[in-house]
Amino acid sequence: MPAKWLKDAVFYEIYPQSFKDTNADGIGDLNGIVEKLDYIQSLGCNALWINPCYDSPFRDAGYDVRDYKKVAARYGTNEDLYRLFDEAHRRGIRVLLDLVPGHTSEEHAWFRASQSADQPNAYTNRYIWTNNWFCGSRGLNYIAGEAERASAYIVNFFKCQPALNYGFNRVEEPWQLPMDHPDCVATREAMKDVMRFWLSHGCDGFRVDMANSLVKYDDENKSGTSAIWKNVRAMLDEEFPEAALVAEWSCPSQALRAGYDMDFCLNNDDTGYSTLMRDYQGGGEDDSYFRKDAPARDINRFLKVYTRWYEDTKDLGYISLLTCNHDTVRPRFSLDIDELKLAYAFLFTMPGVPFLYYGDEIGMRYLDLPTKEGGYQRTGSRTPMQWDGSKNLGFSAGEAASLYLPVDPAADAPTVAAQEGDPDSLLNFTRKLLALRHAHADLQADAPFAVVSAEPNAPFVWRRGKLLLAVNPFGQARTVKCPAAGMTPVFTHGAAKVNADGIELGPQSFIVLE
Numbered sequence: 480m481p482a483k484w485l486k487d488a489v490f491y492e493i494y495p496q497s498f499k500d501t502n503a504d505g506i507g508d509l510n511g512i513v514e515k516l517d518y519i520q521s522l523g524c525n526a527l528w529i530n531p532c533y534d535s536p537f538r539d540a541g542y543d544v545r546d547y548k549k550v551a552a553r554y555g556t557n558e559d560l561y562r563l564f565d566e567a568h569r570r571g572i573r574v575l576l577d578l579v580p581g582h583t584s585e586e587h588a589w590f591r592a593s594q595s596a597d598q599p600n601a602y603t604n605r606y607i608w609t610n611n612w613f614c615g616s617r618g619l620n621y622i623a624g625e626a627e628r629a630s631a632y633i634v635n636f637f638k639c640q641p642a643l644n645y646g647f648n649r650v651e652e653p654w655q656l657p658m659d660h661p662d663c664v665a666t667r668e669a670m671k672d673v674m675r676f677w678l679s680h681g682c683d684g685f686r687v688d689m690a691n692s693l694v695k696y697d698d699e700n701k702s703g704t705s706a707i708w709k710n711v712r713a714m715l716d717e718e719f720p721e722a723a724l725v726a727e728w729s730c731p732s733q734a735l736r737a738g739y740d741m742d743f744c745l746n747n748d749d750t751g752y753s754t755l756m757r758d759y760q761g762g763g764e765d766d767s768y769f770r771k772d773a774p775a776r777d778i779n780r781f782l783k784v785y786t787r788w789y790e791d792t793k794d795l796g797y798i799s800l801l802t803c804n805h806d807t808v809r810p811r812f813s814l815d816i817d818e819l820k821l822a823y824a825f826l827f828t829m830p831g832v833p834f835l836y837y838g839d840e841i842g843m844r845y846l847d848l849p850t851k852e853g854g855y856q857r858t859g860s861r862t863p864m865q866w867d868g869s870k871n872l873g874f875s876a877g878e879a880a881s882l883y884l885p886v887d888p889a890a891d892a893p894t895v896a897a898q899e900g901d902p903d904s905l906l907n908f909t910r911k912l913l914a915l916r917h918a919h920a921d922l923q924a925d926a927p928f929a930v931v932s933a934e935p936n937a938p939f940v941w942r943r944g945k946l947l948l949a950v951n952p953f954g955q956a957r958t959v960k961c962p963a964a965g966m967t968p969v970f971t972h973g974a975a976k977v978n979a980d981g982i983e984l985g986p987q988s989f990i991v992l993e
Contacts, residue, residue, distance in 0.1 A: 481740035481796045482684070482723040484573060486924045489827070489913055490834040491524035494805050495532050495554055496540075496883045497863045498837055500874055505881030507863070507874070509555040513566050518895070522840060523913025526573040528686045528725070530805055532560065536586055538639045539853040540805075540861075541577075542688060543584035547673040557680075564681030575723065576677055578685035580670045581692050582640040585625070589669075590641055594626040604662035605669075606641045607633035607695070610654040617651070619695065630654075635692060637853060642695075643670075648703035649696040658694060658703055667707055671714055674722075684723035690739070691728045701730075705737035712738025725799060725832075731788045735796035741832050743799045744785065746807050751781035756822050757813035765813055768939075769822040771954040771987055777935040789830065789928060797924050800826045801834035809838070809860050812845040817987055820908050820972060821952050824989040825939070827912045828948055830928045838864050840909040841893040851884055862886060867896035908972070915970050915991065921946045922991075931961050938984050947992040949975070951984035958983050966992035 499511025509532065519527070531541035534549040541551065550557050567574050583590060592602035608630040609616065612623045622638050623631035635642045643666050646658035656663050674685065694703030708724075715722045725741040728734035729750060734742035746752045754777075757767045766773040768781070788798055802823065803809050810819055819842055827833050846859040854861055862884045866873030872886045872894055879885070886892065898904035916922045921944030931947065932940040938951040938959050947966060951957050956974075960981040968976070969992070974985025982990065 482721050484721065485723055485740055485797060485832050487917060488526045488573065488832050489524050489916065490526045490528050490832065491519050491522065492528045492804055492834055492836045494530050494837060494861050497861055499864060500877060503875060503877040505875050505877040506553050506883045509559040509563050513563050516566055516570055516572060520570050520572060521910065523910055523917060524835060525571055526575065527567065528575045528834065529577065531577045531579060536584055537852050539637050542579055543639050544579050545584045545586045548676050561680050568681065573683040575684045575686050575725065576682050577688060578674065579688045580643065581689045582635040582642050585639050585641055594628050596627040604644055604656060605666055607644045608654060635689065645693040645707060647696045648694050648698060651696065667710065671711060675718065678719045678722055686725045686727065688727055690726035690734065701733050705733060708737040708739065731792045731798050735792045739796060741797045741799045743801060749784065751784045754780040756810045767813060769814055769818050769952045771818055771952055775936060778933050778939045779935065782930060782933055786930065797831040799832045799834055800829055801836065802826060802839040803836045803860065805861055806857050807860060809843060809845040811842045816842050816905050818952065819905055821950055821987060821989055823909060823912055824972065825950055827916055828922050828943065830924060830926065832924050840906050841865065841895055841898055842905045843893060844887055846887060848884060858884065865892055865894045867894050919946065932959050945993060949982050949984060950989045952987060954986050956985050963992055969993045
């Protein structure tokens with residue numbers, strides 16, 4: 480069963496290099512996160528996910544780990560991270576770190592030992608090496624000519640990220656080791672050791688990068704990779720029973736059965752997430768559900784996948800919906816502030832454990848920027864947090880040229896300070912939504928969910944326990960026939976009320992009835 484504290488958890492994702500700089504070097508740091516914990520708490524977020532803050536060459540923004548047990552100097556020290564854990568816990572805020580189990584940097588000490596051309600050592604098979612230098616294998620990317628060994632090594636992502644060796648579920652070549660090979664088991668145990676290290680210092684769990692990719696040539700059910708995570712889960716249940724895991728898997732039916740507490744619904748082609756709010760660049764007409772003027776829309780493009788997942792996994796763990804993350808285009812890319820309010824009303828009142836990406840609470844824009852640290856088109860969603868109207872929008876006292884990425888140059892760039900005193904701002908609307916969620920057990924992670932009305936080109940009505948919710952993203956008033964007589968509003972945005980036949984929903988409105 481999921482960690483108990485997740486029932487009422489709302490996560491805030493922080494990209495540390497872009498959140499708050501306290502030493503004027505242009506890069507966010509751990510002390511900056513500590514400085515803003517009261518702000519995070521004021522949002523209604525009681526948990527954090529911090530993107531990788533480990534020692535790294537930063538060719539993939541920290542997802543190329545050089546030392547799993549050492550904080551990168553640009554963020555501070557291990558002691559700074561321990562202090563962050565303590566300060567967060569004093570405020571009732573849990574902290575997840577980003578675990579990158581599938582690969583390391585090519586500069587990691589394990590890889591330096593593994594590539595040695597000398598006698599075999601404890602790390603010879605810590606990574607996947609072919610038996611020659613000029614080819615890889617079916618479906619696997621490889622790099623040759625970069626190591627001392629007369630072999631090529633398999634990579635998971637960029638050239639700088641050699642894949643750790645958890646074995647093959649189906650062995651096809653002499654150099655491919657089975658999952659139960661002692662060297663593959665040693666890889667798993669080494670990653671468990673990394674997890675123990677941070678959990679013993681106050682970490683509350685991990686978001687796991689590419690969680691479904693450990694075992695190569697796995698079957699369609701990911702049974703090999705799932706077996707590894709079940710083994711990890713058994714360790715956590717015994718040693719750290721309140722530790723939480725959220726998977727970058729986007730298949731809850733597999734991830735939650737593998738021992739995860741949560742799995743993200745990501746913007747994969749088969750999830751329907753992108754039909755809610757367009758989260759990619761490209762041409763074509765935008766008919767996402769929360770666009771008020773979309774020519775055609777259908778919430779069922781999302782629900783057909785989501786409800787199947789929900790029914791299959793509701794007793795196992797949670798599906799996590801998110802405003803966006805460091806890999807996706809910000810929702811402000813396609814939605815205006817009024818549209819964002821309705822999208823958030825939906826996201827934060829659905830089942831599971833929601834995630835709010837830093838800056839989405841004020842409607843930060845996606846910026847079209849050159850790639851930075853392997854970000855490519857993702858770079859535009861990783862810009863500095865916009866705190867106020869001061870230098871560098873309050874992110875850093877350093878010079879503009881030193882900033883990790885430029886701040887939004889627009890005269891109307893949204894800031895926290897500008898929205899604090901405006902009761903109608905997106906910031907304060909987000910606070911009201913999260914307060915509503917915390918105040919009603921029927922809006923929290925495990926409360927029952929049922930679709931009441933989901934007709935194409937129509938408002939969406941759903942039930943959470945004894946609560947009835949309805950959202951009308953259209954620019955015109957709509958009436959939905961449903962059993963709502965005698966129910967009382969507990970939250971209303973826009974013009975919405977109960978009538979004899981159901982619910983009258985004004986343009987771009989949302990209502991919660993009890």
